[in-house]
Amino acid sequence: MSRPINIRKAIRSFKYAGMGIYSLFRYENNARIHLIACILVVIAGMIVHISATEWCVVVILIGLVWSAEAMNTAIEKLADVVSPEYNPGIKDVKDLAAAGVLILAISAVIAGAVIFVPKIANLCGLTF
C-alpha cells in the first residue's frame, strides 16, 4: 500500500528551496545580472506587446536560465567543499557547469532577439 502524502514535509521542502532562491540572488553575482536582464526583458515585453505564445517562450527561457544558474552554483559550492585547493579535475567540473549556463544564456539571447528586434524596429518606424 502506498503511504499518504506528507504535506508538512512538502511544505518544508518548499521552504528549503525558497532559501536556495534567496541565497542565489543575494550572493551570486551572475544570478543578479540575470535578474536585472529578466526585469528589462519583462518591461520590454510589456512595451512592445509581445503575444501570449511569446510570453510563454520568454518565461520558460528565464526559468531555464535561472535554474541552470542555481545548478551551476550548487556544483561550484559542492566542488569547493570537496576540493578547496586547486585541482585540475575540479577545474573541468566547474568550467563544464559554467558552460551549461552560457550555452543556455546564448540560446535565450538569440530567441529574445528573434522576438524583440522586429517589434522594436517596428516601434522605431523601421521596416524589418
Ligand SMILES: Nc1ncnc2c1ncn2[C@@H]1O[C@H](COP(=O)(O)OP(=O)(O)OP(=O)(O)O)[C@@H](O)[C@H]1O
Ligand atoms: N579548486 C579549483 N581547482 C581548479 N580550478 C578552479 C578551482 N576553483 C575554481 N577554479 C577555476 O576558476 C573558475 C572560476 O571558479 P569560481 O568557483 O570562482 O566560479 P565563479 O564563476 O567565479 O563563481 P563565484 O563568483 O560564484 O564563485 C572555474 O571555472 C575554474 O576554471
